[in-house]
Amino acid sequence: MAGEYHEPYELLPDEAIEFHRMIKSVIEELEAVDWYNQRAAVTKDPALKAIVEHNRDEEIEHACMGLEWLRRNFANWDENLRTYLFTEAPITEIEEAETGGAAAGEGAEPESGTDSSLGIKSLK
């Protein structure tokens, strides 16, 4: 278990461990989406294709459930999902519109680089 962590497990607070659990779960779901999608793209068997497409779409549902948990429990996720999801403007222009262009080009730096709290809400 400890091998999956980047810091000593015994030092990690419960919130960071729960965060890790869901991040890993979402990664696994998205990986499964990709794998099923690739299988669907190449199989010659229509029945097999239908099954892996069905499975792929269920994994998308699972990934979205995980994202919603992250949104409910970590403020920065909520803020960013509200900013970027279900919008129509060119995606890279949304941040400029939000900040008046001041933050253009900041996309490569994770928010955690400037905020050690990660916007984490208490899970208790």
Ligand SMILES: [Fe+2]
């Ligand atoms: Fe799943």
